[in-house]
Amino acid sequence: MTRLAPLEPPYEPKVEDALKRLMGPVEAEPLKLFRTIAHHDVLLDRFRQIGSSLLSFGRLPAEEREIVIHRTTALCGAGYEWGVHATVFAPAAGVDAEALWRGDVLDGRAGVLVRLCDELHETATVSDELWAELRAGWPDDQLVELVCLAGFYHLVSYACNAFAIEREPWAAQPPA
Numbered sequence: 001m002t003r004l005a006p007l008e009p010p011y012e013p014k015v016e017d018a019l020k021r022l023m024g025p026v027e028a029e030p031l032k033l034f035r036t037i038a039h040h041d042v043l044l045d046r047f048r049q050i051g052s053s054l055l056s057f058g059r060l061p062a063e064e065r066e067i068v069i070h071r072t073t074a075l076c077g078a079g080y081e082w083g084v085h086a087t088v089f090a091p092a093a094g095v096d097a098e099a100l101w102r103g104d105v106l107d108g109r110a111g112v113l114v115r116l117c118d119e120l121h122e123t124a125t126v127s128d129e130l131w132a133e134l135r136a137g138w139p140d141d142q143l144v145e146l147v148c149l150a151g152f153y154h155l156v157s158y159a160c161n162a163f164a165i166e167r168e169p170w171a172a173q174p175p176a
Contacts (some may be wrong), residue, residue: 004163006035018044022051032165033080033156051156054149059141062093067110068149070100071117074174076157083171101174109137113146120150 011019015038019030030038038044058065066089073082086097099106106114112133119126126134126147134143159165167173 002036002164002166004036004039006032006165007038008035011038012041014041015044018048022048031084032168033084033160036163036165037159050152054145054152058145058149060145060149062089063095064109064113064146065149066090066093066095066097067100067113068117068146069153070095070097071114072121072150072153073157074101074103075117075121076154076161078153078157078160079174080160080165080167080171081153081156082174083167086172086174087170097172098175112137116146117150120147121154 007015010016018041019034019038022034023030034044034047037047054065060068066085069085070082070090073079073085082097082101089095090097096104100114103114103118105111112130115130116126116134119130134146138146
């Protein structure tokens with residue numbers, strides 16, 4: 001059962017504007033996550049700015065972005081956010097969301113990204129060995145984005161889990 005109910009319309013004008021901007025051109029009810037964060041209108045707007053920057057204006061290829069998002073939300077047990085991304089973003093990015101939830105061993109660049117997520121989650125830092133691999137494969141701007149992306153999706157996971165946000169009816173459910 002949800003701990004903090006998502007706001008329902010009618011919304012305050014500032015909240016309505018932020019929710020519309022978060023949803024973009026999609027004509028659908030704003031996500032429960034967004035409507036829950038909307039209890040704090042200033043944070044909702046900042047949340048929108050960071051999230052939009054990472055999803056729409058990031059410098060990582062979509063596949064790499066989604067690997068980090070799926071693995072981070074899986075590590076945090078954030079089935080809500082994992083399910084939204086598994087349904088909306090994973091297919092187009094060519095990402096096996098279920099493998100990332102299970103923690104299957106991946107090779108190549110994907111494996112390096114999974115290790116990054118795992119190390120950040122477990123230790124809040126990156127080992128020298130892994131950092132050398134990251135430096136060899138990604139430019140500085142993408143290294144910043146990778147770490148910030150994992151951090152932002154920890155925040156998203158914390159919100160989803162702490163507020164016990166109920167799964168969107170259309171979103172994928174994590175594997176058992």
